[in-house]
Amino acid sequence: MVYNYVINDRIRVSLYSEVDIIKKFMCLGTIFLAIALLLATAIIFTGCGAAQADDGVHDITWSFLTYAEPDFQAEVKGSYDPQPVNIIQMNDDGWAQISTYNGEWWTYLTENKRYLPRNTMVYDDKLGSPIFRIEPQVVTILEQDEEWIQISTYLGEKWVNLLSRSILPEDRVIAFTFDDGPSMHTERLLDELAERNVVATFFVLGTQVTRYPELTARIARDGHEIGSHSYGHPLFTRLTAARIRDEINRSHDAIYQATGVTPTLFRPPYGGQNATVRSVAAEFGLPLILWSVDTRDWETQNATAILSHFVNDNGVKVQNGDIVLMHDVYASTIDAAVKAIDLLLEEGFIFVTVSELLINRYGALAPGNVYRR
Numbered sequence: 045m046v047y048n049y050v051i052n053d054r055i056r057v058s059l060y061s062e063v064d065i066i067k068k069f070m071c072l073g074t075i076f077l078a079i080a081l082l083l084a085t086a087i088i089f090t091g092c093g094a095a096q097a098d099d100g101v102h103d104i105t106w107s108f109l110t111y112a113e114p115d116f117q118a119e120v121k122g123s124y125d126p127q128p129v130n131i132i133q134m135n136d137d138g139w140a141q142i143s144t145y146n147g148e149w150w151t152y153l154t155e156n157k158r159y160l161p162r163n164t165m166v167y168d169d170k171l172g173s174p175i176f177r178i179e180p181q182v183v184t185i186l187e188q189d190e191e192w193i194q195i196s197t198y199l200g201e202k203w204v205n206l207l208s209r210s211i212l213p214e215d216r217v218i219a220f221t222f223d224d225g226p227s228m229h230t231e232r233l234l235d236e237l238a239e240r241n242v243v244a245t246f247f248v249l250g251t252q253v254t255r256y257p258e259l260t261a262r263i264a265r266d267g268h269e270i271g272s273h274s275y276g277h278p279l280f281t282r283l284t285a286a287r288i289r290d291e292i293n294r295s296h297d298a299i300y301q302a303t304g305v306t307p308t309l310f311r312p313p314y315g316g317q318n319a320t321v322r323s324v325a326a327e328f329g330l331p332l333i334l335w336s337v338d339t340r341d342w343e344t345q346n347a348t349a350i351l352s353h354f355v356n357d358n359g360v361k362v363q364n365g366d367i368v369l370m371h372d373v374y375a376s377t378i379d380a381a382v383k384a385i386d387l388l389l390e391e392g393f394i395f396v397t398v399s400e401l402l403i404n405r406y407g408a409l410a411p412g413n414v415y416r417r
């Protein structure tokens with residue numbers, strides 16, 4: 045028996061009863077007959093199967109929990125995938141603290157560098173980094189509501205938010221960013237994004253937030269990410285550290301007033317940054333977010349010209365992991381962004397926030413660091 049839960053379009057949970065897993069092995073043919081017999085014997089020996097399934101205990105294969113934050117996202121399906129593992133520390137007793145997409149935990153490390161009992165560590169000599177495999181394992185659903193599921197695995201117990209987006213290794217992700225707003229055009233953009241269930245990141249200006257506090261609140265409420273783009277849009281490379289601090293503080297205050305949230309990302313006006321800017325940003329715990337695709341929308345203010353940065357005669361130009369720079373202060377930008385979104389959705393791109401994109405890629409963001417993609 046297979047229990048399929050389609051939580052939303054990003055989360056699929058399939059639970060297999062143990063009997064079905066045996067059947068799957070059997071189908072692989074006579075070569076695997078011996079293995080299947082061994083597994084069948086194990087099933088008989090442990091006396092599992094339907095009875096356990098009725099108790100809410102299901103044997104499933106666990107591919108991985110894709111990571112943005114530990115406890116954040118889950119993808120459970122009928123396969124498992126190798127993934128990189130960082131060893132944080134090891135002790136003399138053969139235990140290692142490791143970090144993977146699933147979070148951190150301690151695991152036993154044997155002499156031949158393999159994790160026991162079922163979590164097998166494989167070192168990839170070419171990469172020089174260990175690859176971690178999570179073997180099929182029993183997952184018990186302890187509690188479940190519409191948003192959260194508490195599961196118990198060999199890795200321990202954890203709550204998983206089923207409504208969060210998960211980024212899979214095969215996904216092509218892209219982050220659209222809109223600077224200098226909010227403006228009179230932002231509401232239309234938010235409507236279009238909501239209609240498509242697409243998220244973006246808004247690097248807002250303190251001056252504009254003060255003008256449009258309601259609109260700023262809606263940006264946050266709609267699930268988009270809000271980053272700071274300074275208060276009054278000066279070129280930071282010409283400012284003293286004290287003036288930079290003042291700009292960031294005033295911008296943070298305005299955003300907090302409107303949304304109740306302090307931004308965790310900063311995009312300097314004009315992308316202007318130097319050692320002083322980076323060190324002040326670091327004081328605030330802010331990474332500096334630049335971009336990998338510049339649509340030049342402020343220059344052309346022409347939807348066709350803006351769209352040409354996304355697609356040309358040879359097809360889609362943007363790539364997996366791109367951060368796209370636009371400004372939600374021009375009607376032409378909104379027109380082009382909506383067209384680009386429809387086009388990229390058709391191509392299978394997943395729209396994520398800048399934090400989601402970068403955390404998925406780097407694990408964590410370093411304050412004062414400059415990120416372009």
Ligand SMILES: [Zn+2]
Binds near residue numbers: 223224273277313314
């Ligand atoms: Zn700007």
